[in-house]
Amino acid sequence: MKLYTTKSSGNGYKVALLLSMLNRQYETVLVDFPGGEHKRESFTALNPRSQVPVLEDAGRVIWDSSACLAYLARKYGGEQWLPSEPGQMAEVLQWVALALNEIQFGLQYARGIVRGIRSGHYDECAALGRKGLDVLEGRLRGNDWLALGRPTIADIACYPYTARAPEGNVSLEPYPKVQAWLQRVEALPGYFKVG
Amino acid sequence: MKLYTTKSSGNGYKVALLLSMLNRQYETVLVDFPGGEHKRESFTALNPRSQVPVLEDAGRVIWDSSACLAYLARKYGGEQWLPSEPGQMAEVLQWVALALNEIQFGLQYARGIVRGIRSGHYDECAALGRKGLDVLEGRLRGNDWLALGRPTIADIACYPYTARAPEGNVSLEPYPKVQAWLQRVEALPGYFKVG
Numbered sequence: 158m159k160l161y162t163t164k165s166s167g168n169g170y171k172v173a174l175l176l177s178m179l180n181r182q183y184e185t186v187l188v189d190f191p192g193g194e195h196k197r198e199s200f201t202a203l204n205p206r207s208q209v210p211v212l213e214d215a216g217r218v219i220w221d222s223s224a225c226l227a228y229l230a231r232k233y234g235g236e237q238w239l240p241s242e243p244g245q246m247a248e249v250l251q252w253v254a255l256a257l258n259e260i261q262f263g264l265q266y267a268r269g270i271v272r273g274i275r276s277g278h279y280d281e282c283a284a285l286g287r288k289g290l291d292v293l294e295g296r297l298r299g300n301d302w303l304a305l306g307r308p309t310i311a312d313i314a315c316y317p318y319t320a321r322a323p324e325g326n327v328s329l330e331p332y333p334k335v336q337a338w339l340q341r342v343e344a345l346p347g348y349f350k351v352g
Numbered sequence: 353m354k355l356y357t358t359k360s361s362g363n364g365y366k367v368a369l370l371l372s373m374l375n376r377q378y379e380t381v382l383v384d385f386p387g388g389e390h391k392r393e394s395f396t397a398l399n400p401r402s403q404v405p406v407l408e409d410a411g412r413v414i415w416d417s418s419a420c421l422a423y424l425a426r427k428y429g430g431e432q433w434l435p436s437e438p439g440q441m442a443e444v445l446q447w448v449a450l451a452l453n454e455i456q457f458g459l460q461y462a463r464g465i466v467r468g469i470r471s472g473h474y475d476e477c478a479a480l481g482r483k484g485l486d487v488l489e490g491r492l493r494g495n496d497w498l499a500l501g502r503p504t505i506a507d508i509a510c511y512p513y514t515a516r517a518p519e520g521n522v523s524l525e526p527y528p529k530v531q532a533w534l535q536r537v538e539a540l541p542g543y544f545k546v547g
Contacts, residue, residue, distance in 0.1 A: 205486075205487045205490050205491065206450075206454075206483075206487055215439070217439045217442070217443075219439075219442045219443070219446060220446055221445070221446040221449040221450070223445060223446075223448075223449045224442040224443075224445040224446035224449060225442070227438075227441060227442055227445050228438050228439065228441070228442035229438075231436075231438035231441060231442075232438035232439075241426075241436060243422075243423050243424075243426035243427035244410070244412045244414075244423065244427075246422060246423070246426060247412070247414045247419040247420070247422055247423035247426075248412075248414070248419075250416070250418060250419040250422050251414060251415055251416040251418075251419035254416040254418045254419060254452060255401075255416070257449060257452045257453060258452060258456075259401075261453075262457055277476075278473065281472075288401075291400075292400045292401055295400050296400065
């Protein structure tokens with residue numbers, strides 16, 4: 158199995174985290190973004206969006222972090238990380254959708270603007286990110302995990318850019334339940350801090 | 353089964369389309385956005401994001417269109433719309449992710465700005481939407497459907513706001529394969545035009 162990513166990609170990190178928690182061996186292929194490798198045909202043939210992560214496994218090529226997480230969970234995670242029962246699967250996937258929306262377009266992009274790796278409108282990204290944090294905080298009042306009362310890919314999808322929110326000048330101080338949940342994720346077997 | 357939506361929501365329409373294609377009976381509950389019903393506790397108890405669609409079925413409440421589509425596909429669609437095999441499931445879900453990203457934050461929001469129902473930065477939304485259309489066009493060169501060579505929730509998720517792109521002043525003329533694919537979706541049994 159190969160994981161195409163970069164050293165700093167939080168979306169690649171999601172997939173690497175789940176691989177580690179599933180105790181799967183894989184090869185990391187670092188894609189040279191500053192050198193424009195992601196725009197070359199050798200890479201766009203894998204992912205027409207020119208983004209990481211991309212997962213290659215058993216002849217399959219999968220792009221988008223959410224699809225990679227679902228693939229690994231269903232293929233190697235039994236019923237733990239993304240169960241097959243439709244209602245339970247949907248409960249997990251709605252939080253994965255929050256990661257693709259409020260967390261990516263909010264927290265991830267606010268951080269990218271602050272760090273000078275992305276242009277955009279900081280206040281709008283930060284506001285969207287805080288909306289996402291409000292929803293997370295509400296959910297985590299009385300729930301240890303985002304879905305099903307146990308760790309799932311919902312938590313893995315939402316974790317990296319929530320944890321990094323302060324790097325985008327979005328404080329987690331108003332969100333004590335979110336902070337406690339981040340610590341629970343960090344205590345899971347197989348957890349590792351990004352590069 | 354109840355579908356909470358509005359008359360004009362393209363995201364609610366996705367779920368209604370799949371329900372129709374699956375030939376399922378359900379009750380439509382129109383949420384009064386102008387009247388602020390989506391911000392009242394009776395609704396935020398169903399969906400803390402204050403958005404439609406929300407699906408209520410057999411005691412379950414599911415928010416986010418992508419999670420609703422996955423739920424219906426797995427519960428009522430056999431292996432047709434979202435198969436259980438991990439690689440096939442991932443192939444479908446990566447296009448659902450495109451719907452949540454380039455299509456929503458690009459085409460949907462560009463249209464919303466043009467129609468005066470959303471504030472934002474038109475040029476950036478239109479550019480992101482065109483990136484999504486480029487990816488769709490590339491995929492549909494040589495493929496009739498987005499995933500697995502047959503209709504799946506990938507097509508349902510991407511259809512509504514791609515079809516409406518011209519209402520956001522994003523022309524589909526440069527995208528003949530996308531246009532032909534829209535027509536294929538519109539020819540599926542159970543298809544209906546929105547409101």
